[in-house]
Amino acid sequence: MGSDSAPRALPAPTLSAPALADQLQRGSAVLFPTDTLPALAACPNQAHQLWTLKQRPPDKPVILMAASSELLLAALGLPLQPAWLEMAAWAWPGAVTLVLPATGPVAAALNPGGASLGLRLPASPEALALLQLSGPLATTSANLSGCPAATTAEQAAQQFPQVPRLAPLPWPMAGGQASTVLAWGETGQWQVLRAGALLPPGI
Numbered sequence: 001m002g003s004d005s006a007p008r009a010l011p012a013p014t015l016s017a018p019a020l021a022d023q024l025q026r027g028s029a030v031l032f033p034t035d036t037l038p039a040l041a042a043c044p045n046q047a048h049q050l051w052t053l054k055q056r057p058p059d060k061p062v063i064l065m066a067a068s069s070e071l072l073l074a075a076l077g078l079p080l081q082p083a084w085l086e087m088a089a090w091a092w093p094g095a096v097t098l099v100l101p102a103t104g105p106v107a108a109a110l111n112p113g114g115a116s117l118g119l120r121l122p123a124s125p126e127a128l129a130l131l132q133l134s135g136p137l138a139t140t141s142a143n144l145s146g147c148p149a150a151t152t153a154e155q156a157a158q159q160f161p162q163v164p165r166l167a168p169l170p171w172p173m174a175g176g177q178a179s180t181v182l183a184w185g186e187t188g189q190w191q192v193l194r195a196g197a198l199l200p201p202g203i
Helices: 017-025 048-054 069-074 082-091 105-110 125-134 153-159
Strands: 030-032 039-042 063-065 096-101 116-120 137-141 180-184 190-194
Touching (some): 017 125, 030 125, 039 048, 048 137, 082 180
Antiparallel strands (some): 039 137, 063 137
16 A cells, blocks of 8 residues: 555634634634734633644743733733723734733633733734634744744644634735733833834833
8 A cells, every 4th residue: 555545634624703713612723813923822721732732832821812901801810900901002902912910710821830911902803803702812823833933824824734724815914023022020110021013102
């Protein structure tokens, strides 16, 4: 029997937002576009598979995306500070991730052993349509650890051929630059962990 007769894995399907949200609820990881870079995502209680898929060190947290700032901030499990609300109002929806103190099951799933949670509300109609159906998602860039981030649906599929993607294809052209990451420090000030697409005034 020649090697050509061996069964070949079929590529993962491209699915509409409702069908992809259903896959998420069944425990699958998915790929979808955002305003910055394509995302590899899973429901928060299935976030552990993101590290496995990416072959990523477990000490690197993933971030929470949602369709509203209210859902994101509620996941922190802590009283909200005025400065957090002000920055969220400026930053979202947009290419800014806020890293804030957090406690509870979502923080434990996305940042095991840590005491903070990265939050982002993307400015992408396609991403928001999916998030409105799926609820908040654990997300990370669509690339194997150490490889360049995918910028198109095709590149994402090359790295994760078994993961279903959001239809239709091709995805809208994204910014191609990772989000700015701002963290709330113990001193009560914002710190720039990564200077990306946007920076707030005065920082």
